[in-house]
Amino acid sequence: xxxxxxxxxxxxxxxxxxxxxxxxxxxxxxxxxxxxxxxxxxxxxxxxxxxxxxxxxxxxxxxxxxxxxxxxxxxxxxxxxxxxxxxxxxxxxxxxxxxxxxxxxxxxxxxxxxxxxxxxxxxxxxxxxxxxxxxxxxxxxxxxxxxxxxxxxxxxxxxxxxxxxxxxxxxxxxxxxxxxxxxxxxxxxxxxxxxxxxxxxxxxxxxxxxxxxxxxxxxxxxxxxxxxxxxxxxxxxxxxxxxxxxxxxxxxxxxxxxxxxxxxxxxxxxxxxxxxxxxxxxxxxxxxxxxxxxxxxxxxxxxxxxxxxxxxxxxxxxxxxxxxxxxxxxxxxxxxxxx
Amino acid sequence: xxxxxxxxxxxxxxxxxxxxxxxxxxxxxxxxxxxxxxxxxxxxxxxxxxxxxxxxxxxxxxxxxxxxxxxxxxxxxxxxxxxxxxxxxxxxxxxxxxxxxxxxxxxxxxxxxxxxxxxxxxxxxxxxxxxxxxxxxxxxxxxxxxxxxxxxxxxxxxxxxxxxxxxxxxxxxxxxxxxxxxxxxxxxxxxxxxxxxxxxxxxxxxxxxxxxxxxxxxxxxxxxxxxxxxxxxxxxxxxxxxxxxxxxxxxxxxxxxxxxxxxxxxxxxxxxxxxxxxxxxxxxxxxxxxxxxxxxxxxxxxxxxxxxxxxxxxxxxx
Ligand SMILES: Cc1ncc(C[n+]2csc(CCOP(=O)(O)OP(=O)(O)O)c2C)c(N)n1
Numbered sequence: 001x002x003x004x005x006x007x008x009x010x011x012x013x014x015x016x017x018x019x020x021x022x023x024x025x026x027x028x029x030x031x032x033x034x035x036x037x038x039x040x041x042x043x044x045x046x047x048x049x050x051x052x053x054x055x056x057x058x059x060x061x062x063x064x065x066x067x068x069x070x071x072x073x074x075x076x077x078x079x080x081x082x083x084x085x086x087x088x089x090x091x092x093x094x095x096x097x098x099x100x101x102x103x104x105x106x107x108x109x110x111x112x113x114x115x116x117x118x119x120x121x122x123x124x125x126x127x128x129x130x131x132x133x134x135x136x137x138x139x140x141x142x143x144x145x146x147x148x149x150x151x152x153x154x155x156x157x158x159x160x161x162x163x164x165x166x167x168x169x170x171x172x173x174x175x176x177x178x179x180x181x182x183x184x185x186x187x188x189x190x191x192x193x194x195x196x197x198x199x200x201x202x203x204x205x206x207x208x209x210x211x212x213x214x215x216x217x218x219x220x221x222x223x224x225x226x227x228x229x230x231x232x233x234x235x236x237x238x239x240x241x242x243x244x245x246x247x248x249x250x251x252x253x254x255x256x257x258x259x260x261x262x263x264x265x266x267x268x269x270x271x272x273x274x275x276x277x278x279x280x281x282x283x284x285x286x287x288x289x290x291x292x293x294x295x296x297x298x299x300x301x302x303x304x305x306x307x308x309x310x311x312x313x314x315x316x317x318x319x320x321x322x323x324x325x326x327x328x329x330x331x332x333x334x335x336x337x338x339x
Numbered sequence: 340x341x342x343x344x345x346x347x348x349x350x351x352x353x354x355x356x357x358x359x360x361x362x363x364x365x366x367x368x369x370x371x372x373x374x375x376x377x378x379x380x381x382x383x384x385x386x387x388x389x390x391x392x393x394x395x396x397x398x399x400x401x402x403x404x405x406x407x408x409x410x411x412x413x414x415x416x417x418x419x420x421x422x423x424x425x426x427x428x429x430x431x432x433x434x435x436x437x438x439x440x441x442x443x444x445x446x447x448x449x450x451x452x453x454x455x456x457x458x459x460x461x462x463x464x465x466x467x468x469x470x471x472x473x474x475x476x477x478x479x480x481x482x483x484x485x486x487x488x489x490x491x492x493x494x495x496x497x498x499x500x501x502x503x504x505x506x507x508x509x510x511x512x513x514x515x516x517x518x519x520x521x522x523x524x525x526x527x528x529x530x531x532x533x534x535x536x537x538x539x540x541x542x543x544x545x546x547x548x549x550x551x552x553x554x555x556x557x558x559x560x561x562x563x564x565x566x567x568x569x570x571x572x573x574x575x576x577x578x579x580x581x582x583x584x585x586x587x588x589x590x591x592x593x594x595x596x597x598x599x600x601x602x603x604x605x606x607x608x609x610x611x612x613x614x615x616x617x618x619x620x621x622x623x624x625x626x627x628x629x630x631x632x633x634x635x636x637x638x639x640x641x642x643x644x645x646x647x648x649x650x651x652x653x654x655x656x657x
Contacts, residue, residue, distance in 0.1 A: 038589050039517040062487035062523035063454050063515055091453060094489065128369030129426070130376055131437040133452035186368050186584050313650045314437030315426030316374060321647035 009197040010183025012044030014156035015121075018163035019046065019083060021201045023053055026081060029167060032059040032068050033085030042087055043123045043182050065095035069120065073103050076118040081167060086122040089138045089176060103172045104147030119166045121175040124152070125225060125275065126323055128179075128187060131314035139223060139274070140281035142174045143252040149173040149206050150253040152224040154181060156195040158250060161204030169206060178224045192228045209256035211263060215245035218269040218333055221260055221286050223249050226273040226305075226324060233329035242337050252282060257289050264290050268299040269336050273324055278306035300339040305332050340392055340548060341611060341621065344384045344604050346628035347408045350417075351381040351579075353636055354407070354424075358583050366584055372425055372640070375437055378405040382546070382578040385603045386510045387412035389543075389551025390478055390571070393559040399447040399464035399477040401457030404439045406450035409480050415443040417635040427642035434645045435653065455481055455488035458507060462494045465503035465568075476504040476562040483572070484515020486529045495568065499536035504562035506555075507570050512577040517589035533570040543573040546603045549610065576601070 009017070023029045031046055037060040040047035050058045061068040065086060072082035086092060092099065099120065106114050126135030142150045149171055153159045159177060166173035183193035212227060213234050222230040227248040234244035245263050249256070264270050270290050272283040283304040290302055305324045313319055354377065361371025368374065380387075383405070391412035394400070402409035410420055416431070423430025424438045431443055439452040447464070451457060461479035468475040485491060486509055498505045509529045513520050526532060533540025539561070541554045551573055558569045576598040580587045608621060 035516045035518060037517070042516070060518045060522055062518070063484045064487045064489070066489050094453065094456075129374035129437065130368075131440055131452070132435070133439065134376065186366050188367055188369055308651060310650055310654050311435075313435045314375065314423075314432075314440070315430075315434030315645055317644050317647045318426075318434060318650040321650045 007197060007199060008194050009156050011156045011159050011177065011193050012041075012047060012182040012184060014160040014197045015045045015163050015177060016040075016047045016049060017197070018160040018201075019167070020049055020052060022164060022167045023049070023057060025201070028079065028081045029083065030057040030059065030080065031083045031085070032061050032072060034061055034063060034087050036060060036085055041085060043177070043179055044184055045085060045121060045177065045182070065091060066098055069095045070098040070102065072118050072120070073098060073106070073116060076116040076172075077106065077114050081117045083119040083121060083167065086120060088134050089122040089124045090133050090136050092122070092138065092141070099148075100145050104145050107171065108147055115170050116172045117170045119163075119173050119175050121177060123179050124176045125178040125180055126312050126319060127225075129314055129316055129319055132311035135312040135319075137176070137224070137276040139176065139252055139276045140285070142176070143282060143285070147172070148253065149251070150176065151206055151251050152176045152178070153250055154178070154224045154227040154248050155192070156183075156197045158204050160197050161202050162206060162250070164201055165203045165206050168203070173206065176224075180225055190228070207251045207254035207256060209250055209259040210248045211245060211259065212248045213244065213246040215243040215267060217243045217267055217337055218271060219245045219247060219263040219267045220271045220273060220329065220333065221247045221249060222273045223252070223275065223282060226275055229324060229326045229329050230273055232326035233333060236326070236330050237333055240334070242333060244333060249282075249286070255285065255289070257293070260286060260289060261294050264294045265297045268297055270298065270302045271329070271332050271336055272302070272304045273329055274304070274306040275323060276306060277309050278304060279309050281306060300336055303332055303336050305329060340388050340552065341607055342624040342628050343388045343412055344548065344607060345625045346632060347384045347388070347411045348381055348604055349629050350407060350411060350632045351379045353632055354379060355579070355583070357636065368584060377438060377583040378581065379579045379583065380405050380408040380577070382576040382598065382603070383510055383512060384408050385546050385548035385551045386480065386508055386573045386575055389548050390506070390508055390555035390559070392552055393555050394476070394478065396446055397473070397475045399461060399475070401461045401464075401477070401479045402448070402450035403454065403457055403481055403485060404450070404452045405482070406439065406441055410441055410443070410448055410450070413448045414446045415441065415448050416445070417631060418638040419443070421635040421639035422642045425639040425642070426644065427639060428645040428649075429638070429642040433649065433653070455485040455490040457481065458491050459494040461505050461507070462498045462503055465498065465505035466501065469501070469503055474504075474563045476506065476559055478506045478508060480508045480510065482515060483509055483511040483513070483520050483529060484518065484523060486532065487523055495536045495538070495570070498568040499538045502565065502567035504565070505568045506558045506562055507568070509570065509572040510575045511572050512575050514577065514581065514589070516581045519589070529572045530570055536568075538568050538570065540570040540572070543571065545601065546573065546575045548603050548607055
C-alpha cells in the first residue's frame, strides 16, 4: 500500500500513536502525569489520547511527582502497565528516590519475584534558551544506576517502535524523548522531527544501536539530537575526503557494545558526541568500552564532545557555545583524522 | 501600592511585546530577543504588592517560575532584571539565569523553575534569621498547584516545628498549567491546610489588594514577633496563558474577559479616587512607573551580550 510506505509523522505523533495502539491492545496500559489529559502533554507525547480513552486511563495528576511516579510503581507491581510522564527530566530531583531506589531495584531486591512493567517517559534537551533547570539531557544520571532500561530515540520511526517495545517490556524503561525532535509547532522545525512511520504497530528492539551512515575513516557514536549533528558533519566531511560512520546509540541501557566495537574496528578512530555533561557520563562509558576492548584497533586517541561541565546557560551565545553542534563535530573529527 | 501595581502591569505588557518580537508570523519559542519560556503575571499583582508593602530590604522573598511581580514588588533592580531576561551581560546573573532564575541578593530575592522548591529555601532564610537573632521574615510565593508538592509540606512542617518567621503566600489562579484546581486537590482551599501544621491560615477573596495588605500585616507582625509561620492564600487571576504561546484550550474563551471586569488595578484606582486621591496624582504615579519600565527595557536592549566563553565561568567561586 502506497500510504503505508510514505506516511510521515512528527516525533510526538509517533509516540502518541504507539501509546494509543498499545492501550487498544492491552487494557492494563494507562497514562498518568501532569497535563497529559486535555493538553495532550506539554511536548505532545499524549496528543489525542484523552479524547479517545478518557480520564480513567489518561490521568492528569497534581504536581506531585513522588506521589504519582510512586503510584505507577505500585500499580505496575499489581500487574498494570503504567506510562508515567515526568514533564522535564530536570525535575527528576523531586522524585528520584522513587525512580532510583524503588522502580530500579524492586525486581532485584525481590529476587526477581516482583515485575515492574512500566515506562517513565520524560522530555530532555536544550537549544531554545530555557536555561539551567529546563534544558538538561541527564542521560547518564539514569544510565548509571542498575535496574532500569534507558532509551533515547532520535527518529519518529524509532520513537514509535521503541515506545511499543518499552510498553511491552516487563522491566522499567526510562524513555527519554528530545523536545526538538517532537516536531512541535512552537519550536524550530527540524527535518529530523518528521519521518516515515508505518501505521501498523511494530517494535524496534531495546538495546540495539544503529549504524545510520556507513564510513571508513572515523566512527562517530552519537546520542539522540547529536546523531543529527553528526550526520550533518559527516556530509561536510565527505567533501573534505573524510568518510565518517555514524552510530546512533538509541539505547543507553543495555548498551550495544558490539555495534560500537565493530565500527571502531573498521574505522580505527572514535569520537563520542553527547548533549549531556562531559564528565562521568555516557561519553566516558562509550570511550571506556572502546579502550577496554578495542584499544589496539585505534589509530588515534579517543575524543569526546559534550557539554563542558557547566549548567546550561540562558543567554543565546552562551548556550550555543556549550551545546555541541554540527560545526563542533566537524572540527573534532578534523582534529582526529589529522592526528 | 498603586504605583507598584501599575509598574508590574506595564512591565508585563511590555514583555508581551518584547517576547513576540522575532516570533511572528511563526511562533518559535527560541527566536527573538527574549527566547525560552515566558510566564507572565498580569492580573496577579495583588499577592505580591499587598505583602511586600510590609517588607524591608532585609526580608527574604522566594518566588516561583512566574516571578516578575514578586521581584518588582520586592524592589529588585529593574534594569538589571530586564537585562537578565534579555540574556545580556549587564543582567542580574550576567545572562546565565534568565527569566525563571533571577537572583538579587541586594534585596534578598530569588526565584526558580522547580515547583515548590522556594518554600524550603524561605524556611532556611527564616531559620538563619532566627539563629542570628534578627526580626527578619521570609516570604515564599507559590501557585496553588505547588501546594501539592512534597517540598511544600515538608518545609511547612519544619517551619511550624521550629516556629520560624516564614509566610507562604499561595496564589490561587485556578490552574496549574492546564489542570484546574479541583482536579489537583480534594481540599477546598489551601488556607485549610494550615491546620495540618498547627499554624494560622487565611484566604483572601477576589484578588483584593487591600484585603491582601491587611491579612499580610498580621502575618508579618506575627512572624517578626517570633510567633511562627502562617499561610495566606489569595484568589487571583491569570489573564494570560500559563506561558506565552499557551493555546489555552483548557479554559473557556469568556473566562478572561470576565476576570478583567474585576481588574485589581481599576478597583484600587476607584478606591483611591473615592478616598480623595486626585486623578492627576494617580496619573503622575502611573507615568513615573511607566518611565521606569521604559528605561529598564531601553537599558536591556542597549546592553551587550556576554562573550561566549563566559559560559565557562562561575561554576565555582574562584
Ligand atoms: C517539580 C516540578 N514539576 C513540574 C513542573 C512543571 N510546571 C511548571 S509550572 C507548573 C504549574 C504550576 O502551577 P501553580 O503552582 O498553580 O502556579 P501557576 O503557574 O499557576 O502560577 C508546572 C506543572 C516544574 N517546573 N517543577
